[in-house]
Amino acid sequence: MAKFVNIDKKLVKALYLGSYRIAKEGKPHTIGETLLFPVAKGMVEAVLGKKTTKEIEKIPLSNDTVKRRIVEMSSSIKEQLLLQVRECNYFALQVGDSTDITNMAQFLVFIRFDYQSEVKEKFLFCKPLVSNTRAEDIFNVINEYIMKAGISWSKCVRLCTDGAKAMSGHLSGLGARIKKSCSRKAKYSLRYSPRSFGFEGYACQP
Structure with a gap:
């Protein structure tokens, strides 16, 4: 029984490794069955013999299986990031928008925060702006995610922003709206630079 569990864990690990590589390279999920599996099986058979391919054949690399594993890994990474951000002392946001191939505005947010005596910079989220890029709409997108x-x-x-009008308005811009949500006044820079996306003047240690 112990041997069976050990083999099963190895197969699961192999499945996650394969799914991870597919996601990292941005390839269609079907490539697991159509390319990755046949190549792995052929290489193992050539080096170790045909008998060893029986274990390779137990690895499920179907389109749906790979998709589920990628979703699981993505959810795990997201939860780990949010857990660290919740436990940080301070954080800074860098925001910007871009238009995709369907001409829809996509809003991107990056976050820099301190965690266990280390400053980390991570991609936080990307959301479509279904209406327009007014400061109110942008703030609502960020605030909903933060909450x-x-x-x-x-x-x-x-x-930190790109200095667009919706971002830089002193009375109704994104910066002004975020300041109202902070009990501590957030520093606001009109344009992004590596130096401004940080914690100058703040003690990041607990």
Whole structure:
């Protein structure tokens, strides 16, 4: 029984490794069955013999299976990131928008935060702006994500943008709206630079 469990774990690990590579390379999920599996099987058979391919054949690399594993890994990475952000002392946001091939505005948010004496910079989320790029709409997108993720606005100490009108308005821009949500006043820079996307003037140690 112990041997069976051990083999099963190895097969599961192999499945996740294969799914990870497919996701990392941005390939269609079907490539697991159509290319990855046949190549792996052929190489193992050529080097170790035909008998060893029986174990390779037990690895499920169907389109649906690969998709599920990628979703699981993505969810795990997201939860680990949010857990670290919730436990940080301070965080800074860098925001911007871009138009995709369907001409829809996509809003991107990056976050820099301190965690266990280390400053980390990560991609936080990407959301479509279904209406337009007014400051109110942009703030609502960010605020909804922050609230659902359980992140405290009081830890936000800096906002970095591209300086667009919707971002830079002193009274109704994104920066002004975020400041109203912070019990501690967030520093606001009109244009992004590596130096401004940080914690200057703040003690990041607990």
